[in-house]
Every structure is written in C-alpha cells, then in structure tokens.
Amino acid sequence: MISLSLSNVIELSFNSLSYAALLFLLASGLSLIFGVMRIVNLAHAAIFLFAGYIALEFYNIIDGTTSIMPRLMQLIAWGIVYFAWTGLSRISTEARACISLLLAYVVLEILSTLLFGVRLYEYLFPTIAVKSVQKINFFMLSAAIAAAVVMVALGGMFIERFFLRRFGQDTLAQVLVTIGFAFILQDGSLYTWGGDNFIFEKPWPLNASTVIGGISFPQYRAFMIIVAVVVAIVLFFGIERTRLGAIMRATVDDPEMARGVGINTNIVSMSIFAIGALLAAIGGVVGGAFFGVYPGVDFEILPYAFAVVFIGGLGSFAGAVVGSIVVGFMENFGTALFPELSYFALVAPMAIILAVKPTGLFGKG
C-alpha cells in the first residue's frame, strides 16, 4: 500500500480518464453490436488490431517506404474471383460455385507455378513490408483514421453479410464464427505485416505535454479523451435523436414489426455491425500511437473490453460510458495502490456488481 499525494491523485485521475476513453472506443462497438444484434463479437479486438496495421500501412504508403502496387494487384485478383463466383453461382448453387472455384484455383495455381513460376496466392494475399514511421502530421493521422475506418467497416459488412447472417440467433455458431475471424485476422496480420512491434509517432501538437501547477498532462491523453467524447456525443444523438436511430431501435425491439412497416432489417443489421467495427477501428488507430501495434495486443485488451460491458450492462450506451470510466479508474488506482493485487482490484468490484445486479449497472432485463 502506497500513500498518494494530491498531485499524484490528480495525475492518476487524468490517466484513468484517458485510459477509460480508449476503453470506451473499444467497448462501445462491442456493446452496440450485442445490444442491437445479440451477437457477442469475439473478433472485436482483432478488428482493433487490424485497423492499427491498416493505419501503419497507410502511413508507409504516404511516406513512400511501401508501394501501393501489391494492394492494387490484390484488388484486381479479388475482383476476378468475385466475378467468377457471381457468374458460377448464377448457373448453380452457391456451395457448388464455391467448390468449383476452389478447384479451379488449385489447378490454376499449380499450372502458373509450373509454367511461369508465378505464385497466384502472392497476388491474393500479398505480404507488405512496413516500418515505423517517424514523421506524422495531423492530416496524416486523420486520413489514416478515415482509411482504417472505411476498410474495416467494409470488412465488417462482409463478415455480417456472408457469415453471421446465416446463423440467425444461434449463439454457439456466432461465437465460433467470431472467434474464428479473430484468429484469421490475427494470423492474417502476422502473415501480411510480419511480427515486428510497431508504434506510431504522434503528430504535433499531440507529442508534448502541458504543465499546470507542477503536474504534467500529456496532450495525447487529452486527445484520446476528446475523441471519445466526440464519438460518444455522435453515437448518443445518432441513436436517440435521429430517424436513422429510431429505425435501428425499432429493428432491435421488434424485428418482425419493423419489417412489417417497410424497414429493410438486413441492411440495418449490416450497418450496425459496420458501425461497431468502425468504432473499434478508431480505437485501433488512436491506441496504435499510444501503446503500439503488435501481435497479441488484441487478446490482451479483449478482457478489459468485456469487463467494461459486463459492468456497464450489455447493450447499454450509458453502461459503456460508465463501465469504461469505472474500469479505467479501478485499473489505474488499483495498480498504483495495490500493485500485487492489480487484477484482483479490477475483477473483485466487477464480481460484486454482477452479484448484486447480474445484468450490469445499466443492463436491461
């Protein structure tokens, strides 16, 4: 047990808030997807990691260290695959189209390797050499966030449309599919970008700190808090105060009725999954400059995101806000005060809250 001075408490509280902000970016998406679609998305943290890598590659392309050519070739290769698949599935069933496409690929791969020494999979799944970029400006950071968000949202729509939708409300299948994607994204990043550890430089003015009354406040931590607050406000008003939000809530509360009044619930589900992934992506890019992008960070941070949603209540927006603040403070003060018991300091209050109110602080039902 260590005694804390007033300045220590202020500094720790500021650090707790900034950590809570990062957790909120991660947990709000998880909570949204669960609240609306009843899907426990175990791939959520892997998406967070993936977004960090996309931002890293983006910086490298702008910097000129990596060429964009492999990505363009990949786009063309997958375009061909897509057209072949749609063509085949029109004349036969989807399953047969898949199998024949796979067989055709194997034959082509062998032929091209033997005849031309060209390996097709290197075009479908290129490996990209990336390096840590030292000079990043504010424009690059915003553009990287935008790029990662777009890519990841598209990926999220793909996962929902082609995989999750097939399983409806089968929880076990959902868990298996999402954990499967977690591993695919994890190993896919390892394959594509290699296993070196990276961290982004922060753009000016986020790389400095402000000293007030002898206590220094790192500006990047303040930036994380601002991003989280902006995201929270947009989310809150988007869900509670707009027509789109009303459609979303209607889809959640009574999907059949919603379909009855002419809402396309399929598109709504897909968009919600995409928004959830997008939130993780913002977290991934913002977190990438704070604690780095490296294999394994996803499964390290996932338990914290779950702690947030369990404490706050699954699916509740207010729960995600309060939950991340609770976890942020418990993690920081618990670790500072009882370094030996830091995991206990986080999990024990969670257990108590769940024992008293099993649905979490703001959970429904």
Place this chain on the structure above:
Amino acid sequence: MKNRWFAFLAAAGLAFAISAGTAQAAKEVRIGFIAPMTGIFAQIGKDMSNGFKMYLEQNNYKMGPLKVKFILEDSTGKPAVNVRKAIKLIRRDKVHMFIGGLLASTGYALAPVADRNKVPYISPVPAADDLTQRKIPKYFVRVGFTSSQNSHPLADYAYDQGYRKIVTIGADYAFGYETIGGFQRQFEARGGKIIKKIWPKLGTKDFGPYLPQIPKDADAVMTLMVGPMSLAFPKQFRAAGFKNPMLGGVTSADEFILPAMGDEALGYVTAAQYSAALDTPKNKAFVKEYNKRYGKMASYYSETDYTAAQWIHLAYKKIGWDTSNPLKFLKALRSIRIDAVRGPLYIDAYGNVVQNSYIRKVQRVSGDRLGLGVKPDSLWNMVIKTYPAVSQFYKWSPEEFLKQPVYSKKFPGCKYCQ
C-alpha cells in the same frame, strides 16, 4: 480403394524409413532447433533461427566432414510445447543436441529434458540466472547471457556518471527481478541508493498507474522492458514530461525494437553483450550480410544463435568430429575460447559464457557512417564503454556470489525506499 491408399501410405512410410536409415549411416550431425514460428513471438523466433541458419548456409550445411541436418520446430512460445517438441526431436529425429527456447521459464522447462535423455541443450537466449548458478543441469551450456550479467557493469557505469539516487522500473517477472536485482546490488555496493522500485505487469500497455509514482528529482531511471513495453514506455515517459536520463537492461532498447523507436529513445543507455553498431570488421560483415539476406537489422537474438552455431562447429573440430559421445562434446564446448562476432568468449566453470559487456547509447547516426547500406539517420546503439570479460559473478568470487539467494522481487530489499 481405401486399402490401396493404405498400401500406398505404408510404402511411402517404408521408403522414408529406409532413406532415414541410410542418411544415418553417412556421417551426419542432427541439430534440433526450437523457436516460436507462430504466435505473438513469431518474429523473434525468425530472428533466432535466421541467425543460426545463416551460419549453416555460409558453411553449406557442413561442419568439416560432418553433414548438418537442421530440424526446426515451432514452439509457439509456450514452455509446455517446447518440452513436447524437444522430446519429439530426441525420440523421433534422434538429434545430437537441441538449441533454442526464448523465455526464462522455457529454459527451466527444457534443461531437465536434456538431463533425463542425456542429450545436450545449448541455450542462446533463455537467461534465467539459476540455470548456471544454483541449479546447474549436467547436459546444459549457456552461450547467451544471464539476466544480471550486464546489470552489474551498468551499475558501475551509472555510479561513475555521478548518479546517486535511481528509480527502477522493471517488468514484473523473473527476467525483470534478476536484471534489476543485479543492478541494485552493484549500485548500492558502490554507495548509490535505489530510492524506489516499481514493477509494472508484464505486457503493460498504459503506464498511467506507474508514471505518477516516479519521483521527478531522481538522478536517473533504470528500466527493464520487454517486447512492446519497450516501445511504449519511453514514449509515455517523455510525453509525461520526465527529463531524467534513462538506463536499461538488454531488451529495453535492443535492435529488435530499435528501428521502431523515435526521438524519445535518444540518449537511452543500455548494457548488453552485443550491439549492431559494434565497430569491428567481424561485426560489420555480419550485420551487412544479415541485412542483405533478411532485410533486417541484426539483433542480439540473431547474433547469439549465429555464434552458437559457430561454437558447435569449433567444438566438433576439437574432438575430431566425433558425434558419438555427448559428454565429450559438452566438455569440448566448455573448454574452447572463440573469437565471435560480439567479441572473445569462453565458458566458465558453471556453464555460462564470459564475455564483453557493452554500454550502449542510442544515437542518431547521420548518413551511412557505418557503411552498412542502412537508411541514413537511423537510430543505433553506439558503444560508449566496454567492460571486458564480464562473468556472471562480476567482481565477486563464485562462492561469495552464490551465498546470497537468486535475485527476486524481495531480494535485494529496498533499504532506501521512501
């Protein structure tokens, strides 16, 4: 149909068995190598195996008249898998020795396997002190380093810089305790004071809970970070407004992560048995060649495995390429002195390597000053002082050193903590 497949498989199996049999008849040395090839440590595993393979490739997989059969096994970074793979290498591949392992816990797990099966285990990376101090296995030689080996001279260096009050912050596990413990013992023996010891959890991402505890008036901070923590700590430390000089253990700023670091690392002083910036013809040739083959900066992981291969080669040469007696081989390994990439090396009576300890300072080198064809303005661990022939016991006699318990979270205790 099914039967035919079985027959085919059986025939194929038989063919393999026969070819394996004939291969054994030729004079060959089989070397098993265990490193993480998948999972979160995959890149470190590649650096390790690349270093070893580079030596073998340069010698066309031959050690004198012996043909080298190199068998690489993926450990996924878990001690239990390491043990399983070691047993597979011993029973199925009948290896003459096995090499590898990454974490200290892996070293402790693999050493008994070596003793039980009477197959030598050579450890280039696992650094747990006690493997060559209080619990010495018979079939074990360490060609890497002990955790505290570089900390003792670093403490001397720190004291000579005029630092008197130092705060330590080290990852909360054995490698951290031993590195920080060694530093504290020597620093306080000289008359310095460790005024605070902070132990962040292994894998800490946000140092927010720990940074406010660091007194701003400390003369320096001594860190032991591993993996991604090494990248995050200096950034968050400097961003929080700390100006104190940073000292560190081997992994705090080694070449594995240095290319990913930025200006925050400038002036970071760390101690290690190797630096890629070492200004010797041997090292320059090594770094250049490694960079050409793998497109990467050589790290201590690659150097120590390259040297392990060289060491094995020289040991076999000494005993006339005799692969039949593991104890004879181990004796040869322990008795030779080699002139390695990182400097002159030999093994002490306890099975650990005695080597130079380099005090290195992170500096930005403009242009291609080292002539290695690396991008200008990269960060390098420039060697600013060399402590020659540092043993794991430093200035103490082994008997005196071993009277104390192994360094831990509780030992040495913090006498001057506020």
